[in-house]
Amino acid sequence: MEGFKLIIVMVTVVACLQFHGLVEADDIVVGGVKGTWTLQQNPKFYQEWSRDHSGFMRPKLDTLVFNFENGKHTVAKVGSFVEFDSCNTTKPIRVWTTSPAR
Template sequence: MAAISLSIFFLSAIGCALIGWVDAADHIVGGSTGWTIQSNATFYEEWARLRNFVVGDKLVFLFTTGVHNVVEVTESDFDACTQKAVIESHYSGPATIRLSSPGNNYFYCAVGKHCVTGQKLVVAVATDDSSTTSKLTNYSSSGGGSSPGNLIPASALLSLLLWLFMW
């Protein structure tokens, strides 16, 4: 009986691990503060630097409709806070944007002077999650920030629960 239980545990762990590899992550932009004007102009830059983004992940922008929005733009529009080549606009909050291709993706709030005051975000998207850090070319600053900590995937917790249940 113990051998069967152990076999079921290992098979479920392998299955859950494989499921975990294909699941995309949802990133709530700005964490608990959401998508809003921050007192620190580099807040979103620091937030992104602590995360890894891969193709298939989703950015969730939590904001109040009419107070903020999200526009995805080119690098030159991002740098100048202009809208000459808008890729996509989201005027209703919350907005969820799927990261569909590798490389840098540029977002900002186009309401008033929000972009100029720092409500802007660039994320470096990798093709897979093998990278260990976000690489934000030309947009990283040295500065603190807190570590997101080590997160335990739900698949690992499920495997543990299954194993405990079997015993």
């Protein structure tokens, strides 16, 4: 009976270790880990980047990180897709002026 209990404990520990990686939050650097947020030559760069990365992002768990040059760029959170799509920043929800913005 003691051997059976030990096996149950070991299986439980292994299962917990396996699932730990599934629920661990990640920082996802927008544009890639090497660079900083900046205007790109390709106007669709960030659209393509988001398309390629949206499949593994977990919105309520992961954090988007914007690395940018302080004093040159800012990051703003707007209230709707219409405001985002039209670049309307007259009423931002929040503005980050120092990097990294999370």
